[in-house]
Amino acid sequence: MDRQTKTVSLSDERTVSYLDCGDPDGDPILYFHGSPGSRYEEWFFDRPARERGYRVIAPDRPEIGRSDYHQNYSLLSYTPDVAEIASEFDFDQFDVVGLSGGGTTALSCTVALPNRVTTVGLVCSWAPVGSEPQLANQRAPLDWVYKRLTALGPIPFVPAFSILGLAAQQLSPETFTVKLLSGSLSNADRRVLSDPDRQRFMTENTRESVRAGARGPARDAYLRYRDWKFDIADVLCPVKIHHGTDDSFAPYAFGEYLHDNTPTSTLYTYSNRGHLDFFTDLNTVLESLDADSTERLD
Template identity: 30%
Template sequence: MATEGNVMLADGRRMTYAEFGMPDGHPVFYFHGTPSSRLEPLLIGEATFTRLGLRIIAPDRPGIGRSSFQPQRRFADWPADLLALADALQLDTFSLLGHSAGGVYAAACAACIPERVQRAVIVSGLWYMDQPQLLAQLHFLNRLGWLLARHAPGLLRLLLHRTAVSIGKDLSQMKHILPPADYDAFEYPGRYEAFGYVFREALRQGTRGTAWDMRLYMHPLGIRLEDIQIPLQVFHGGKDANMPIELVRATLASIPTATLTVYPYEAHLSTLCNRFDDIARALLEPRTRD
Protein backbone atom coordinates (compact mmCIF):
# COMPACT_ATOMS: atom_id res chain seq x y z
CA MET A 1 0.00 0.00 0.00
CA ALA A 2 1.13 3.54 -0.73
CA THR A 3 1.91 5.95 2.06
CA GLU A 4 0.81 9.54 1.61
CA GLY A 5 1.86 12.99 2.75
CA ASN A 6 1.29 16.68 2.20
CA VAL A 7 3.58 19.67 1.76
CA MET A 8 2.47 23.26 2.21
CA LEU A 9 3.92 25.48 -0.51
CA ALA A 10 5.07 29.07 -0.17
CA ASP A 11 1.85 30.49 -1.64
CA GLY A 12 -0.34 28.49 0.75
CA ARG A 13 -1.22 25.65 -1.63
CA ARG A 14 -1.14 22.03 -0.54
CA MET A 15 0.73 19.41 -2.55
CA THR A 16 -0.25 15.82 -1.84
CA TYR A 17 2.00 12.94 -2.80
CA ALA A 18 2.06 9.14 -2.52
CA GLU A 19 5.12 6.96 -1.90
CA PHE A 20 5.68 3.42 -3.15
CA GLY A 21 8.52 0.90 -2.92
CA MET A 22 11.47 0.98 -0.51
CA PRO A 23 11.52 3.88 1.99
CA ASP A 24 15.32 3.91 1.84
CA GLY A 25 15.54 3.15 -1.88
CA HIS A 26 16.78 5.37 -4.69
CA PRO A 27 14.41 8.39 -4.77
CA VAL A 28 12.45 8.87 -7.98
CA PHE A 29 9.84 11.56 -8.51
CA TYR A 30 7.11 10.07 -10.70
CA PHE A 31 5.04 12.50 -12.77
CA HIS A 32 1.67 11.00 -13.74
CA GLY A 33 -0.18 11.25 -17.03
CA THR A 34 -3.49 12.99 -17.69
CA PRO A 35 -6.22 12.31 -16.73
CA SER A 36 -4.44 10.61 -13.83
CA SER A 37 -3.21 11.13 -10.29
CA ARG A 38 -0.54 10.35 -7.71
CA LEU A 39 -1.85 6.78 -7.54
CA GLU A 40 -0.77 5.92 -11.09
CA PRO A 41 2.23 3.83 -9.89
CA LEU A 42 -0.36 1.28 -8.73
CA LEU A 43 -0.47 0.19 -12.38
CA ILE A 44 3.07 -1.13 -11.99
CA GLY A 45 2.91 -2.40 -8.42
CA GLU A 46 4.62 -2.07 -5.08
CA ALA A 47 6.47 -5.37 -5.45
CA THR A 48 8.22 -4.22 -8.64
CA PHE A 49 9.49 -1.01 -7.06
CA THR A 50 10.71 -2.87 -3.98
CA ARG A 51 12.47 -5.53 -6.06
CA LEU A 52 14.28 -2.82 -8.02
CA GLY A 53 15.30 -0.80 -4.97
CA LEU A 54 13.27 2.29 -5.84
CA ARG A 55 11.52 4.83 -3.65
CA ILE A 56 8.79 6.23 -5.89
CA ILE A 57 7.35 9.60 -4.88
CA ALA A 58 4.35 10.62 -6.97
CA PRO A 59 2.82 14.08 -6.43
CA ASP A 60 -0.61 15.20 -7.59
CA ARG A 61 -0.34 18.22 -9.86
CA PRO A 62 -2.29 21.36 -8.88
CA GLY A 63 -6.05 20.85 -8.82
CA ILE A 64 -5.68 17.10 -9.32
CA GLY A 65 -6.36 14.51 -6.63
CA ARG A 66 -5.78 16.22 -3.30
CA SER A 67 -3.43 19.03 -4.41
CA SER A 68 -4.68 22.62 -4.39
CA PHE A 69 -5.57 24.29 -7.66
CA GLN A 70 -3.11 26.89 -8.99
CA PRO A 71 -4.70 29.57 -11.19
CA GLN A 72 -2.97 30.31 -14.49
CA ARG A 73 -0.25 27.73 -13.91
CA ARG A 74 2.26 26.81 -16.61
CA PHE A 75 4.70 23.96 -17.15
CA ALA A 76 7.46 26.35 -16.09
CA ASP A 77 5.88 26.67 -12.63
CA TRP A 78 6.36 22.98 -11.83
CA PRO A 79 10.09 22.88 -10.97
CA ALA A 80 9.56 25.25 -8.02
CA ASP A 81 6.81 23.01 -6.62
CA LEU A 82 9.00 19.94 -7.10
CA LEU A 83 11.92 21.59 -5.31
CA ALA A 84 9.67 22.44 -2.36
CA LEU A 85 8.65 18.78 -2.11
CA ALA A 86 12.24 17.55 -2.45
CA ASP A 87 13.42 19.95 0.25
CA ALA A 88 10.61 18.91 2.57
CA LEU A 89 11.69 15.28 2.12
CA GLN A 90 15.36 16.28 2.59
CA LEU A 91 16.39 14.95 -0.81
CA ASP A 92 19.42 16.70 -2.26
CA THR A 93 19.39 14.72 -5.51
CA PHE A 94 16.87 12.44 -7.15
CA SER A 95 15.81 10.94 -10.47
CA LEU A 96 12.76 11.92 -12.52
CA LEU A 97 10.28 9.67 -14.30
CA GLY A 98 7.63 11.33 -16.44
CA HIS A 99 5.01 9.02 -17.92
CA SER A 100 2.77 10.11 -20.80
CA ALA A 101 1.63 13.68 -20.07
CA GLY A 102 4.09 13.73 -17.18
CA GLY A 103 6.92 13.84 -19.69
CA VAL A 104 6.87 17.60 -20.22
CA TYR A 105 7.01 18.10 -16.44
CA ALA A 106 10.14 15.95 -16.31
CA ALA A 107 11.60 17.95 -19.19
CA ALA A 108 10.85 21.23 -17.38
CA CYS A 109 12.70 20.02 -14.28
CA ALA A 110 15.62 18.73 -16.33
CA ALA A 111 15.93 22.16 -17.95
CA CYS A 112 15.43 24.31 -14.85
CA ILE A 113 16.96 22.40 -11.91
CA PRO A 114 19.65 20.16 -13.45
CA GLU A 115 21.90 20.42 -10.40
CA ARG A 116 19.42 18.38 -8.35
CA VAL A 117 18.65 15.70 -10.95
CA GLN A 118 20.59 12.43 -11.15
CA ARG A 119 18.70 10.97 -14.10
CA ALA A 120 15.72 12.13 -16.16
CA VAL A 121 13.57 9.53 -17.92
CA ILE A 122 10.44 9.96 -20.03
CA VAL A 123 8.22 7.00 -20.93
CA SER A 124 5.55 7.23 -23.66
CA GLY A 125 5.83 11.00 -23.42
CA LEU A 126 3.30 13.43 -24.83
CA TRP A 127 4.52 16.76 -26.15
CA TYR A 128 2.80 19.65 -27.92
CA MET A 129 -0.56 18.20 -28.97
CA ASP A 130 -2.10 20.95 -31.12
CA GLN A 131 -0.66 19.56 -34.34
CA PRO A 132 -3.06 18.67 -37.19
CA GLN A 133 -0.87 15.77 -38.34
CA LEU A 134 -0.94 14.36 -34.81
CA LEU A 135 -4.63 14.85 -34.08
CA ALA A 136 -5.56 13.25 -37.40
CA GLN A 137 -3.90 10.00 -36.29
CA LEU A 138 -5.66 9.72 -32.93
CA HIS A 139 -8.75 7.65 -32.18
CA PHE A 140 -11.88 9.80 -32.37
CA LEU A 141 -12.48 9.89 -28.60
CA ASN A 142 -8.86 10.77 -27.90
CA ARG A 143 -8.88 13.47 -30.57
CA LEU A 144 -12.16 14.84 -29.20
CA GLY A 145 -10.69 15.23 -25.74
CA TRP A 146 -7.75 17.28 -26.97
CA LEU A 147 -9.90 19.45 -29.25
CA LEU A 148 -12.26 20.19 -26.37
CA ALA A 149 -9.26 21.08 -24.21
CA ARG A 150 -8.30 23.69 -26.81
CA HIS A 151 -11.68 25.04 -27.84
CA ALA A 152 -14.35 24.07 -25.28
CA PRO A 153 -12.93 23.31 -21.82
CA GLY A 154 -16.41 23.32 -20.31
CA LEU A 155 -17.43 20.44 -22.55
CA LEU A 156 -14.16 18.67 -21.75
CA ARG A 157 -15.05 18.80 -18.07
CA LEU A 158 -18.41 17.21 -18.85
CA LEU A 159 -16.67 14.47 -20.89
CA LEU A 160 -14.25 13.76 -18.04
CA HIS A 161 -17.09 13.47 -15.57
CA ARG A 162 -19.02 11.04 -17.78
CA THR A 163 -15.92 8.96 -18.52
CA ALA A 164 -15.16 8.58 -14.81
CA VAL A 165 -18.43 6.74 -14.31
CA SER A 166 -17.52 3.82 -16.55
CA ILE A 167 -13.74 3.68 -16.82
CA GLY A 168 -12.11 0.68 -15.16
CA LYS A 169 -15.24 -1.46 -15.06
CA ASP A 170 -15.54 -3.31 -18.38
CA LEU A 171 -12.30 -3.70 -20.30
CA SER A 172 -14.04 -5.21 -23.33
CA GLN A 173 -15.52 -1.80 -24.20
CA MET A 174 -11.97 -0.56 -24.78
CA LYS A 175 -11.02 -3.21 -27.33
CA HIS A 176 -11.90 -1.03 -30.33
CA ILE A 177 -10.01 1.94 -28.86
CA LEU A 178 -6.74 0.51 -27.55
CA PRO A 179 -3.82 -0.93 -29.54
CA PRO A 180 -3.46 -4.69 -28.88
CA ALA A 181 -0.35 -4.23 -26.70
CA ASP A 182 -2.18 -1.79 -24.41
CA TYR A 183 -5.25 -4.00 -24.24
CA ASP A 184 -3.06 -6.94 -23.25
CA ALA A 185 -1.36 -4.82 -20.57
CA PHE A 186 -4.75 -3.96 -19.09
CA GLU A 187 -5.65 -7.65 -18.92
CA TYR A 188 -3.10 -8.12 -16.13
CA PRO A 189 -5.20 -8.95 -13.03
CA GLY A 190 -6.50 -5.85 -11.30
CA ARG A 191 -4.75 -3.33 -13.56
CA TYR A 192 -7.77 -1.99 -15.43
CA GLU A 193 -9.73 -1.71 -12.18
CA ALA A 194 -6.79 0.19 -10.67
CA PHE A 195 -6.78 2.47 -13.70
CA GLY A 196 -10.37 3.43 -13.01
CA TYR A 197 -9.52 4.16 -9.38
CA VAL A 198 -6.55 6.31 -10.44
CA PHE A 199 -8.73 8.20 -12.96
CA ARG A 200 -11.51 8.91 -10.46
CA GLU A 201 -9.00 10.07 -7.86
CA ALA A 202 -7.76 12.66 -10.37
CA LEU A 203 -11.27 14.17 -10.29
CA ARG A 204 -11.65 14.07 -6.49
CA GLN A 205 -12.01 17.88 -6.37
CA GLY A 206 -13.91 18.05 -9.64
CA THR A 207 -12.72 18.35 -13.22
CA ARG A 208 -11.13 21.83 -13.20
CA GLY A 209 -7.57 20.72 -12.43
CA THR A 210 -7.45 17.94 -15.01
CA ALA A 211 -9.06 20.11 -17.69
CA TRP A 212 -6.43 22.80 -17.08
CA ASP A 213 -3.68 20.17 -17.19
CA MET A 214 -4.85 18.97 -20.60
CA ARG A 215 -5.24 22.52 -21.87
CA LEU A 216 -1.52 23.18 -21.35
CA TYR A 217 -0.61 20.66 -24.07
CA MET A 218 -2.69 22.53 -26.63
CA HIS A 219 -0.58 25.69 -26.32
CA PRO A 220 3.16 26.30 -26.77
CA LEU A 221 4.93 24.47 -23.96
CA GLY A 222 6.68 27.55 -22.61
CA ILE A 223 9.93 25.74 -21.86
CA ARG A 224 13.05 25.65 -24.02
CA LEU A 225 13.76 22.00 -24.73
CA GLU A 226 17.18 22.96 -26.07
CA ASP A 227 18.07 24.16 -22.55
CA ILE A 228 18.16 20.56 -21.33
CA GLN A 229 21.86 19.85 -20.84
CA ILE A 230 21.68 16.70 -18.73
CA PRO A 231 21.14 13.18 -20.12
CA LEU A 232 17.50 12.52 -20.97
CA GLN A 233 16.51 8.90 -21.64
CA VAL A 234 13.27 8.43 -23.56
CA PHE A 235 11.43 5.11 -23.93
CA HIS A 236 8.61 4.85 -26.45
CA GLY A 237 6.54 2.17 -28.13
CA GLY A 238 6.44 1.85 -31.87
CA LYS A 239 2.70 1.12 -31.67
CA ASP A 240 1.91 4.09 -29.41
CA ALA A 241 -1.43 5.47 -30.59
CA ASN A 242 -1.33 8.53 -28.29
CA MET A 243 1.94 10.01 -29.61
CA PRO A 244 3.23 8.47 -32.86
CA ILE A 245 6.91 7.67 -32.81
CA GLU A 246 7.76 9.88 -35.80
CA LEU A 247 6.55 12.95 -33.90
CA VAL A 248 8.57 11.92 -30.87
CA ARG A 249 11.69 11.76 -33.02
CA ALA A 250 10.95 15.23 -34.41
CA THR A 251 10.54 16.70 -30.93
CA LEU A 252 13.68 15.09 -29.53
CA ALA A 253 15.76 16.53 -32.36
CA SER A 254 15.81 19.79 -30.38
CA ILE A 255 17.21 18.11 -27.25
CA PRO A 256 20.91 17.37 -27.85
CA THR A 257 21.23 15.14 -24.76
CA ALA A 258 18.21 12.93 -25.48
CA THR A 259 18.59 9.20 -26.15
CA LEU A 260 15.59 7.34 -27.58
CA THR A 261 14.87 3.64 -27.05
CA VAL A 262 12.02 2.31 -29.21
CA TYR A 263 10.17 -0.94 -28.56
CA PRO A 264 8.63 -1.73 -31.97
CA TYR A 265 5.68 -3.78 -30.67
CA GLU A 266 4.86 -1.89 -27.47
CA ALA A 267 2.24 0.84 -27.19
CA HIS A 268 1.47 3.65 -24.73
CA LEU A 269 0.81 1.90 -21.41
CA SER A 270 2.50 -1.37 -22.29
CA THR A 271 5.91 0.31 -22.56
CA LEU A 272 5.66 1.43 -18.93
CA CYS A 273 4.34 -1.87 -17.62
CA ASN A 274 6.32 -4.36 -19.70
CA ARG A 275 9.68 -2.57 -19.84
CA PHE A 276 9.97 -1.25 -16.33
CA ASP A 277 13.18 -3.13 -15.58
CA ASP A 278 14.87 -1.24 -18.44
CA ILE A 279 13.37 2.02 -17.16
CA ALA A 280 14.65 1.32 -13.65
CA ARG A 281 18.18 0.70 -14.90
CA ALA A 282 18.13 4.10 -16.57
CA LEU A 283 16.86 5.75 -13.38
CA LEU A 284 19.58 4.14 -11.29
CA GLU A 285 22.50 4.83 -13.61
CA PRO A 286 24.99 7.21 -11.95
CA ARG A 287 25.29 10.62 -13.56
CA THR A 288 28.74 11.91 -14.38
CA ARG A 289 28.90 15.50 -13.17
CA ASP A 290 30.73 18.16 -15.13
Protein backbone atom coordinates (compact mmCIF):
# COMPACT_ATOMS: atom_id res chain seq x y z
CA MET A 1 0.00 0.00 0.00
CA ASP A 2 2.93 2.35 0.52
CA ARG A 3 3.95 1.79 -3.09
CA GLN A 4 0.44 2.82 -4.18
CA THR A 5 0.41 5.96 -2.02
CA LYS A 6 0.14 9.28 -3.83
CA THR A 7 0.12 12.88 -2.62
CA VAL A 8 -1.72 16.06 -3.51
CA SER A 9 -0.67 19.62 -2.63
CA LEU A 10 -3.28 21.99 -1.26
CA SER A 11 -3.45 25.73 -1.92
CA ASP A 12 -1.66 26.50 1.37
CA GLU A 13 1.18 24.12 0.31
CA ARG A 14 0.29 21.37 2.76
CA THR A 15 0.63 17.85 1.41
CA VAL A 16 -2.08 15.19 1.76
CA SER A 17 -1.37 11.51 1.21
CA TYR A 18 -4.04 9.26 -0.24
CA LEU A 19 -4.83 5.97 -1.93
CA ASP A 20 -6.75 5.79 -5.20
CA CYS A 21 -8.50 2.51 -5.99
CA GLY A 22 -11.45 0.98 -7.79
CA ASP A 23 -12.55 1.90 -11.31
CA PRO A 24 -10.49 4.88 -12.61
CA ASP A 25 -13.50 6.01 -14.62
CA GLY A 26 -16.09 5.21 -11.95
CA ASP A 27 -18.41 7.38 -9.90
CA PRO A 28 -16.40 9.15 -7.17
CA ILE A 29 -16.34 8.31 -3.47
CA LEU A 30 -14.22 9.96 -0.79
CA TYR A 31 -13.46 7.49 2.00
CA PHE A 32 -12.62 8.64 5.54
CA HIS A 33 -10.64 6.25 7.72
CA GLY A 34 -11.17 5.37 11.37
CA SER A 35 -9.60 7.04 14.39
CA PRO A 36 -6.93 5.83 14.76
CA GLY A 37 -6.61 4.64 11.18
CA SER A 38 -5.16 5.51 7.82
CA ARG A 39 -5.66 5.44 4.06
CA TYR A 40 -4.70 1.74 4.18
CA GLU A 41 -8.32 0.85 5.01
CA GLU A 42 -9.39 1.86 1.51
CA TRP A 43 -7.60 -1.07 -0.04
CA PHE A 44 -10.51 -3.35 0.83
CA PHE A 45 -12.70 -1.24 -1.43
CA ASP A 46 -10.63 -2.00 -4.53
CA ARG A 47 -12.33 -5.13 -5.87
CA PRO A 48 -15.96 -4.27 -4.98
CA ALA A 49 -15.44 -0.71 -6.23
CA ARG A 50 -14.17 -1.98 -9.59
CA GLU A 51 -17.09 -4.37 -9.84
CA ARG A 52 -19.65 -1.66 -9.06
CA GLY A 53 -18.05 1.15 -11.04
CA TYR A 54 -16.74 3.38 -8.27
CA ARG A 55 -13.47 5.24 -7.91
CA VAL A 56 -12.47 5.65 -4.27
CA ILE A 57 -10.06 8.29 -2.97
CA ALA A 58 -8.96 7.88 0.67
CA PRO A 59 -6.97 10.78 2.16
CA ASP A 60 -5.05 10.64 5.42
CA ARG A 61 -6.30 13.35 7.75
CA PRO A 62 -3.90 16.00 9.15
CA GLU A 63 -0.59 14.63 10.52
CA ILE A 64 -1.75 11.05 9.98
CA GLY A 65 0.13 8.77 7.63
CA ARG A 66 2.04 11.04 5.26
CA SER A 67 -0.29 14.07 5.49
CA ASP A 68 1.02 17.37 6.82
CA TYR A 69 0.08 19.12 10.06
CA HIS A 70 -2.98 21.42 10.05
CA GLN A 71 -2.55 24.09 12.72
CA ASN A 72 -6.25 24.81 13.23
CA TYR A 73 -7.63 21.36 12.52
CA SER A 74 -11.25 20.89 13.57
CA LEU A 75 -14.10 18.91 12.07
CA LEU A 76 -15.50 21.82 10.11
CA SER A 77 -12.15 23.46 9.30
CA TYR A 78 -11.16 20.22 7.58
CA THR A 79 -14.05 20.34 5.11
CA PRO A 80 -12.35 22.92 2.81
CA ASP A 81 -9.48 20.43 2.48
CA VAL A 82 -11.98 17.80 1.36
CA ALA A 83 -13.51 20.21 -1.16
CA GLU A 84 -10.07 21.03 -2.52
CA ILE A 85 -9.05 17.37 -2.75
CA ALA A 86 -12.26 16.59 -4.64
CA SER A 87 -11.64 19.46 -7.03
CA GLU A 88 -8.13 18.16 -7.74
CA PHE A 89 -9.84 15.11 -9.25
CA ASP A 90 -12.56 17.17 -10.96
CA PHE A 91 -15.22 15.70 -8.69
CA ASP A 92 -18.03 18.26 -8.76
CA GLN A 93 -20.22 15.90 -6.75
CA PHE A 94 -19.31 12.73 -4.87
CA ASP A 95 -20.44 10.22 -2.27
CA VAL A 96 -18.70 10.02 1.09
CA VAL A 97 -18.11 6.93 3.23
CA GLY A 98 -16.79 7.06 6.78
CA LEU A 99 -15.81 4.12 8.95
CA SER A 100 -15.88 4.39 12.75
CA GLY A 101 -14.39 7.81 13.63
CA GLY A 102 -14.38 8.60 9.92
CA GLY A 103 -18.16 8.70 10.04
CA THR A 104 -17.84 11.98 11.92
CA THR A 105 -15.81 13.44 9.05
CA ALA A 106 -18.31 12.15 6.50
CA LEU A 107 -21.16 13.87 8.35
CA SER A 108 -19.26 17.15 8.76
CA CYS A 109 -18.54 17.24 5.03
CA THR A 110 -22.17 16.56 4.25
CA VAL A 111 -23.30 19.50 6.39
CA ALA A 112 -20.60 21.87 5.12
CA LEU A 113 -20.72 20.83 1.44
CA PRO A 114 -24.42 20.15 0.81
CA ASN A 115 -24.23 20.87 -2.91
CA ARG A 116 -21.35 18.47 -3.46
CA VAL A 117 -22.02 15.43 -1.27
CA THR A 118 -24.73 13.23 -2.80
CA THR A 119 -24.95 10.18 -0.50
CA VAL A 120 -23.40 9.28 2.85
CA GLY A 121 -22.31 5.81 3.95
CA LEU A 122 -21.72 5.44 7.70
CA VAL A 123 -20.00 2.22 8.70
CA CYS A 124 -19.93 1.31 12.41
CA SER A 125 -19.82 5.06 12.88
CA TRP A 126 -19.10 7.15 15.93
CA ALA A 127 -21.93 9.29 17.36
CA PRO A 128 -21.83 12.72 19.08
CA VAL A 129 -21.02 11.54 22.61
CA GLY A 130 -19.66 14.97 23.51
CA SER A 131 -23.06 16.64 23.27
CA GLU A 132 -25.58 13.82 23.79
CA PRO A 133 -25.82 12.58 27.42
CA GLN A 134 -28.04 9.64 26.44
CA LEU A 135 -25.07 8.09 24.65
CA ALA A 136 -22.83 8.22 27.72
CA ASN A 137 -23.81 4.84 29.15
CA GLN A 138 -23.13 3.14 25.82
CA ARG A 139 -19.42 3.88 25.73
CA ALA A 140 -16.72 1.26 26.15
CA PRO A 141 -14.60 1.49 29.38
CA LEU A 142 -11.62 3.08 27.62
CA ASP A 143 -13.91 5.73 26.12
CA TRP A 144 -14.85 6.91 29.60
CA VAL A 145 -11.19 7.76 30.14
CA TYR A 146 -10.91 9.60 26.84
CA LYS A 147 -14.11 11.56 27.47
CA ARG A 148 -12.73 12.78 30.83
CA LEU A 149 -9.48 13.81 29.13
CA THR A 150 -11.41 15.91 26.60
CA ALA A 151 -12.01 18.64 29.19
CA LEU A 152 -8.24 19.17 29.34
CA GLY A 153 -7.81 19.64 25.59
CA PRO A 154 -6.03 17.45 23.03
CA ILE A 155 -2.60 17.33 24.70
CA PRO A 156 -3.48 14.61 27.27
CA PHE A 157 -4.49 12.35 24.36
CA VAL A 158 -0.92 12.34 23.04
CA PRO A 159 0.63 9.98 25.64
CA ALA A 160 -2.19 7.47 25.16
CA PHE A 161 -1.68 7.42 21.40
CA SER A 162 2.10 7.35 21.81
CA ILE A 163 1.76 4.16 23.85
CA LEU A 164 -0.67 2.69 21.32
CA GLY A 165 1.68 3.48 18.44
CA LEU A 166 4.71 2.10 20.27
CA ALA A 167 2.81 -1.11 21.03
CA ALA A 168 1.86 -1.50 17.37
CA GLN A 169 5.48 -0.99 16.34
CA GLN A 170 7.08 -3.26 18.94
CA LEU A 171 4.60 -6.08 19.56
CA SER A 172 3.69 -8.93 17.28
CA PRO A 173 0.37 -8.50 15.43
CA GLU A 174 -1.20 -11.25 17.53
CA THR A 175 -0.07 -9.72 20.82
CA PHE A 176 -1.10 -6.23 19.77
CA THR A 177 -4.57 -7.09 18.48
CA VAL A 178 -5.71 -10.07 20.53
CA LYS A 179 -4.01 -9.48 23.87
CA LEU A 180 -3.53 -5.72 24.18
CA LEU A 181 -7.00 -4.89 22.83
CA SER A 182 -8.76 -7.84 24.46
CA GLY A 183 -10.67 -5.67 26.94
CA SER A 184 -12.32 -3.75 24.11
CA LEU A 185 -13.17 -6.70 21.86
CA SER A 186 -16.64 -8.17 21.47
CA ASN A 187 -17.03 -11.87 20.70
CA ALA A 188 -17.55 -11.00 17.04
CA ASP A 189 -14.34 -8.98 16.91
CA ARG A 190 -12.37 -11.75 18.61
CA ARG A 191 -13.57 -14.03 15.85
CA VAL A 192 -12.36 -11.56 13.21
CA LEU A 193 -8.95 -11.26 14.87
CA SER A 194 -8.44 -15.00 14.94
CA ASP A 195 -7.30 -14.50 11.33
CA PRO A 196 -3.54 -13.68 11.21
CA ASP A 197 -4.01 -11.59 8.05
CA ARG A 198 -6.46 -9.34 9.83
CA GLN A 199 -4.17 -9.13 12.83
CA ARG A 200 -1.40 -7.91 10.55
CA PHE A 201 -3.67 -5.41 8.83
CA MET A 202 -4.95 -3.88 12.06
CA THR A 203 -1.38 -3.56 13.35
CA GLU A 204 -0.07 -1.99 10.14
CA ASN A 205 -3.03 0.39 10.01
CA THR A 206 -2.25 1.61 13.53
CA ARG A 207 1.46 1.93 12.76
CA GLU A 208 0.69 4.04 9.73
CA SER A 209 -1.64 6.24 11.74
CA VAL A 210 1.26 7.30 14.00
CA ARG A 211 3.93 7.42 11.27
CA ALA A 212 4.51 11.14 11.96
CA GLY A 213 4.03 10.79 15.72
CA ALA A 214 1.07 10.72 18.07
CA ARG A 215 -0.02 14.38 17.85
CA GLY A 216 -2.08 13.95 14.66
CA PRO A 217 -4.13 10.89 15.65
CA ALA A 218 -4.47 12.24 19.20
CA ARG A 219 -6.11 15.46 18.01
CA ASP A 220 -8.18 13.51 15.48
CA ALA A 221 -9.61 11.38 18.29
CA TYR A 222 -10.07 14.33 20.64
CA LEU A 223 -12.33 16.07 18.12
CA ARG A 224 -14.70 13.11 18.14
CA TYR A 225 -15.20 13.18 21.92
CA ARG A 226 -16.09 16.88 22.14
CA ASP A 227 -19.06 18.80 20.72
CA TRP A 228 -18.93 18.43 16.95
CA LYS A 229 -20.16 22.02 16.35
CA PHE A 230 -22.72 20.95 13.76
CA ASP A 231 -26.15 19.32 13.86
CA ILE A 232 -26.59 15.97 12.13
CA ALA A 233 -30.26 16.85 11.58
CA ASP A 234 -28.97 19.24 8.90
CA VAL A 235 -27.88 16.26 6.77
CA LEU A 236 -30.52 16.13 4.04
CA CYS A 237 -29.04 13.77 1.45
CA PRO A 238 -29.54 9.98 1.72
CA VAL A 239 -27.65 8.44 4.66
CA LYS A 240 -26.92 4.69 4.64
CA ILE A 241 -26.02 3.48 8.14
CA HIS A 242 -24.35 0.07 8.55
CA HIS A 243 -23.91 -1.21 12.10
CA GLY A 244 -23.37 -4.53 13.84
CA THR A 245 -25.23 -5.50 16.99
CA ASP A 246 -22.06 -6.89 18.64
CA ASP A 247 -19.94 -3.75 18.30
CA SER A 248 -18.19 -2.64 21.48
CA PHE A 249 -15.96 0.04 19.93
CA ALA A 250 -18.94 1.96 18.53
CA PRO A 251 -22.00 0.36 20.16
CA TYR A 252 -25.10 -0.41 18.12
CA ALA A 253 -26.89 2.34 20.04
CA PHE A 254 -24.71 4.80 18.11
CA GLY A 255 -26.15 3.54 14.83
CA GLU A 256 -29.68 3.77 16.22
CA TYR A 257 -29.04 7.33 17.40
CA LEU A 258 -27.72 8.38 13.99
CA HIS A 259 -30.74 6.76 12.35
CA ASP A 260 -33.19 8.51 14.66
CA ASN A 261 -31.61 11.91 14.14
CA THR A 262 -30.87 12.04 10.41
CA PRO A 263 -34.12 12.57 8.49
CA THR A 264 -33.23 10.66 5.32
CA SER A 265 -31.46 7.63 6.76
CA THR A 266 -31.65 3.89 6.22
CA LEU A 267 -30.31 1.62 8.97
CA TYR A 268 -28.79 -1.70 7.92
CA THR A 269 -28.49 -3.94 10.96
CA TYR A 270 -26.02 -6.85 11.07
CA SER A 271 -26.79 -9.37 13.78
CA ASN A 272 -23.80 -10.82 15.64
CA ARG A 273 -21.31 -8.66 13.77
CA GLY A 274 -18.85 -6.38 15.49
CA HIS A 275 -16.70 -3.40 14.61
CA LEU A 276 -13.93 -5.10 12.68
CA ASP A 277 -15.98 -7.18 10.24
CA PHE A 278 -16.44 -4.15 8.04
CA PHE A 279 -12.74 -3.45 7.56
CA THR A 280 -12.54 -6.22 4.98
CA ASP A 281 -16.17 -6.53 3.86
CA LEU A 282 -17.40 -3.32 2.27
CA ASN A 283 -19.36 -4.70 -0.69
CA THR A 284 -22.72 -4.23 1.04
CA VAL A 285 -21.82 -0.63 1.78
CA LEU A 286 -21.24 0.09 -1.90
CA GLU A 287 -24.41 -1.78 -2.80
CA SER A 288 -26.39 0.47 -0.47
CA LEU A 289 -25.03 3.60 -2.15
CA ASP A 290 -26.63 2.37 -5.37
CA ALA A 291 -30.02 2.01 -3.70
CA ASP A 292 -32.50 4.85 -4.11
CA SER A 293 -34.50 3.94 -1.01
CA THR A 294 -34.43 6.14 2.07
CA GLU A 295 -36.88 3.90 3.90
CA ARG A 296 -36.17 3.85 7.62
CA LEU A 297 -35.27 0.20 8.07
CA ASP A 298 -34.86 -1.21 11.60
